[in-house]
Amino acid sequence: MEQELVIQRNEVRLVNYIIRRMLYAIPILIGVNLITFTLFFVVNTPDDMARMHLGIKRVTPEAILKWKQERGYDKSLIYDSAEKGADKFTNTIFFEKSTAMFVFDFGRADDGRDIAHEIKTRMLPSLAIALPVFILGLVSYITFALIMVFFRATYIDLWGVVLCVAIMSISLLFYVIGGQFLISKLWHLVPISGFSGELDIGKFLVLPVIIGVFSGSGASARWYRTIFLEEMGKDYVRTARAKGLSESIVLFKHVLGNALIPILTGAVVLIPSLFMGSLILESFFGIPGLGSYTIDAISSQDFAIVRAMVFLGSFFYIIGLILTDISYTLVDPRIRLE
Amino acid sequence: MPFKPVILWTDSLIYLLLIVVIIFACYVRRNEHLLIPWKRVGHSVSGMMALTVLILFISIGLLDTVHFRPALESNNSTSTEKIYDAKVLSLFDIIATPLRTNIEKTYSAPFATHLYSKEIIELPQGGQIREFPRLKFGGAHLQNPEKQFSADIAWRTVEGLCLGFLIWLIFVTLLVKLIAYKSGMKFMPVLSIISRGETEIPWKYIFIMSALLLLIFGITLSLSTHYHIFGTDKVGQDVFYQALKSIRIGLIIGTITTLMMLPFALILGITAGYFKGWVDDVIQYIYTTLSSIPSVLLIAASVLMMQVYIGIHPELFDTMASRADLRLLFLCIILGVTSWTGLCRLLRGETLKIREMEYIQAAHAFGVSHWRIISRHILPNVLHIVLIATVMEFSGLVLAEAVLSYIGVGVDPSMISFGTMINSARLEMAREPMIWWALLASFGFMFTLVLSANLFADAVQDAFNPRVKTLRLINR
Numbered sequence: 001m002e003q004e005l006v007i008q009r010n011e012v013r014l015v016n017y018i019i020r021r022m023l024y025a026i027p028i029l030i031g032v033n034l035i036t037f038t039l040f041f042v043v044n045t046p047d048d049m050a051r052m053h054l055g056i057k058r059v060t061p062e063a064i065l066k067w068k069q070e071r072g073y074d075k076s077l078i079y080d081s082a083e084k085g086a087d088k089f090t091n092t093i094f095f096e097k098s099t100a101m102f103v104f105d106f107g108r109a110d111d112g113r114d115i116a117h118e119i120k121t122r123m124l125p126s127l128a129i130a131l132p133v134f135i136l137g138l139v140s141y142i143t144f145a146l147i148m149v150f151f152r153a154t155y156i157d158l159w160g161v162v163l164c165v166a167i168m169s170i171s172l173l174f175y176v177i178g179g180q181f182l183i184s185k186l187w188h189l190v191p192i193s194g195f196s197g198e199l200d201i202g203k204f205l206v207l208p209v210i211i212g213v214f215s216g217s218g219a220s221a222r223w224y225r226t227i228f229l230e231e232m233g234k235d236y237v238r239t240a241r242a243k244g245l246s247e248s249i250v251l252f253k254h255v256l257g258n259a260l261i262p263i264l265t266g267a268v269v270l271i272p273s274l275f276m277g278s279l280i281l282e283s284f285f286g287i288p289g290l291g292s293y294t295i296d297a298i299s300s301q302d303f304a305i306v307r308a309m310v311f312l313g314s315f316f317y318i319i320g321l322i323l324t325d326i327s328y329t330l331v332d333p334r335i336r337l338e
Numbered sequence: 339m340p341f342k343p344v345i346l347w348t349d350s351l352i353y354l355l356l357i358v359v360i361i362f363a364c365y366v367r368r369n370e371h372l373l374i375p376w377k378r379v380g381h382s383v384s385g386m387m388a389l390t391v392l393i394l395f396i397s398i399g400l401l402d403t404v405h406f407r408p409a410l411e412s413n414n415s416t417s418t419e420k421i422y423d424a425k426v427l428s429l430f431d432i433i434a435t436p437l438r439t440n441i442e443k444t445y446s447a448p449f450a451t452h453l454y455s456k457e458i459i460e461l462p463q464g465g466q467i468r469e470f471p472r473l474k475f476g477g478a479h480l481q482n483p484e485k486q487f488s489a490d491i492a493w494r495t496v497e498g499l500c501l502g503f504l505i506w507l508i509f510v511t512l513l514v515k516l517i518a519y520k521s522g523m524k525f526m527p528v529l530s531i532i533s534r535g536e537t538e539i540p541w542k543y544i545f546i547m548s549a550l551l552l553l554i555f556g557i558t559l560s561l562s563t564h565y566h567i568f569g570t571d572k573v574g575q576d577v578f579y580q581a582l583k584s585i586r587i588g589l590i591i592g593t594i595t596t597l598m599m600l601p602f603a604l605i606l607g608i609t610a611g612y613f614k615g616w617v618d619d620v621i622q623y624i625y626t627t628l629s630s631i632p633s634v635l636l637i638a639a640s641v642l643m644m645q646v647y648i649g650i651h652p653e654l655f656d657t658m659a660s661r662a663d664l665r666l667l668f669l670c671i672i673l674g675v676t677s678w679t680g681l682c683r684l685l686r687g688e689t690l691k692i693r694e695m696e697y698i699q700a701a702h703a704f705g706v707s708h709w710r711i712i713s714r715h716i717l718p719n720v721l722h723i724v725l726i727a728t729v730m731e732f733s734g735l736v737l738a739e740a741v742l743s744y745i746g747v748g749v750d751p752s753m754i755s756f757g758t759m760i761n762s763a764r765l766e767m768a769r770e771p772m773i774w775w776a777l778l779a780s781f782g783f784m785f786t787l788v789l790s791a792n793l794f795a796d797a798v799q800d801a802f803n804p805r806v807k808t809l810r811l812i813n814r
Binding site: 027028031032035036039040043044048049051052165166168169170171172173174177181279280294295298299301303306307309310313314317318321 | 623624626627628630631632634635636638639640642643645646647649650733737740741744745746747756760763764767777781784785788789792793796
């Protein structure tokens with residue numbers, strides 16, 4: 001009975017905590033919005049951008065005005081003294097673009113398509129790459145690190161670390177180019193690039209996922225190894241050994257469980273780099289996800305899309321942070337939600 | 339003067355960095371407690387071997403930093419005013435003149451004597467044939483390439499090996515003499531101690547590494563003047579020369595960015611930790627916001643905006659080189675502004691810890707000003723964190739440059755960097771027959787640079803991080 005009450009109280013606490021974290025996220029998102037606004041509208045005025053887009057020389061003022069009108073940039077930046085009352089602030093680029101951002105209305109891209117719709121359709125292919133890379137990566141890095149720790153201070157450990165340093169010294173671009181060349185071009189095992197929504201999606205995903213996991217293995221495995229070793233030096237490990245537990249039980253039960261907390265924190269740090277990784281992977285392998293969308297937007301200088309992606313990227317990051325905090329409490333009963 | 343010195347923006351920052359490093363080194367030498375961790379770095383075998391490689395890279399980069407515009411020979415001898423070339427050259431360009439000027443027509447494979455593609459050649463007696471034409475420079479000294487080729491290569495390799503060995507002998511003799519002089523011993527005993535590997539600083543391995551480097555140096559020196567050892571690219575430029583030029587860009591991205599990042603991280607991190615309260619809240623808010631934007635996107639967005647700015651204001655730049663250079667500088671600034679948050683967080687945490695120490699409280703009680711407490715008591719005690727972060731960051735930044743260049747937000751496309759090399763090599767890989775040497779060259783150089791930077795960073799971290807000692811004990 002009492003235990004049930006405690007659990008219930010914990011659940012209430014968790015919900016409270018989540019709500020509070022969500023509220024904390026709002027000022028950060030406003031800050032992000034401010035930064036993107038400064039970057040995209042203050043550093044270069046909409047006039048400059050129009051001129052850049054339409055070609056720097058021989059641009060008529062009418063063409064610039066038309067370009068601005070199409071995008072709703074034909075207003076004052078932050079404050080319009082010609083308007084009345086609250087319209088002084090609301091009928092401006094800043095207000096309109098920011099409020100639209102918060103309801104995920106990103107406007108239209110230069111090719112006239114709705115950005116929010118594009119993002120929705122591209123989300124799934126992106127997840128199809130990022131999620132397997134993340135999960136497979138975490139599992140395989142932990143396994144690799146555990147092997148090194150189990151054989152610590154032997155040649156297996158030494159060469160494992162050397163291998164890790166070597167792997168992390170190679171640019172992701174080389175892995176992609178090398179992988180495509182060897183596996184697709186030379187051995188014809190999987191197609192070089194492409195994507196499909198059907199069941200044969202696997203053959204397109206295998207190579208990018210393997211490359212994504214492998215390229216990140218050096219840095220992560222070595223880092224997890226350090227975490228495990230640090231954990232090995234703690235008192236409870238000595239106690240466990242003194243009780244006569246075997247080395248493998250100490251390692252796989254006690255150390256692994258306790259080391260999961262710092263590893264989980266690290267996983268969040270990985271989320272932005274996951275985005276960077278899939279940026280490259282998606283564009284090399286022709287996967288129609290968010291990453292390739294962003295790269296295409298950058299190369300065609302489509303500012304609306306880049307702005308939307310910056311906002312969305314930080315939105316996901318904050319969600320990731322909240323999720324980690326929650327997963328902490330599931331892993332570690334000592335952590336209280338205050 | 340036969341030349342006019344040119345100091346580009348990045349050059350001046352490199353010089354500034356050099357001065358900072360020298361001042362820091364002098365400061366460390368005078369303080370025994372600061373010297374101890376550095377001595378520990380000096381005892382690490384892998385760290386010192388990596389440092390040997392890094393020194394080679396850094397000297398190439400520094401040579402490539404001394405820029406000038408050579409004077410043009412004017413026909414009009416009466417005019418007193420000299421006309422200078424619009425092209426900016428560096429000291430390294432002068433040293434590598436044969437590499438720079440031996441430009442072929444198009445692609446050629448490493449050590450090739452003929453072009454990589456067939457061309458129509460007019461025969462002297464009339465008529466045409468399609469065949470691989472001879473290169474203008476690569477192996478041009480050979481009368482009959484098929485027969486003489488391997489003998490020539492072998493001969494030149496041996497020549498290069500001898501040269502490298504000679505330089506190494508001189509280098510080792512001088513260094514051993516110096517060590518002997520410093521320790522007050524004779525030459526031979528010092529040599530035998532070193533060869534047995536009983537010195538504190540692993541001189542034996544340093545000598546082995548430098549022997550390896552100097553032998554490679556000798557071979558490349560004697561071969562590259564007569565062959566394109568890494569082939570040529572689409573417009574016939576020597577790939578080896580390009581790879582060497584890329585080193586400077588990599589080093590600049592890795593170091594200047596840190597220089598740009600440090601003021602933000604140091605000032606904001608320490609003030610947040612020291613003053614606490616609302617100052618802390620504001621600074622925490624700033625870095626949480628900044629770090630919540632995925633850095634690639636922030637960098638991409640900033641670089642895009644910079645491109646617009648440069649495109650709108652072409653009048654600000656007088657030469658192509660200065661435009662490309664300013665773009666590189668902006669890239670460093672942008673990378674710095676977007677990457678200070680991690681270090682700032684670390685510094686804040688450490689300052690929070692230090693400010694509760696008794697000596698700080700004592701200083702407060704004596705009425706020492708905030709500024710003095712920060713500069714005398716806190717700053718020196720967080721410097722090791724800054725140092726570790728700096729060396730750890732370096733290799734990541736060199737790698738990031740390549741990725742950014744691929745996305746299209748890296749260095750100016752006219753600049754030769756690892757990123758632009760890989761980017762063009764990627765397309766060449768798809769050609770039939772495949773062109774692989776540019777990729778191989780950039781891979782080799784980049785891997786060596788980043789690997790040695792990583793190993794050196796490990797050595798520094800091991801030496802400065804107090805926690806590592808406990809790890810060592812567990813390891814044994």
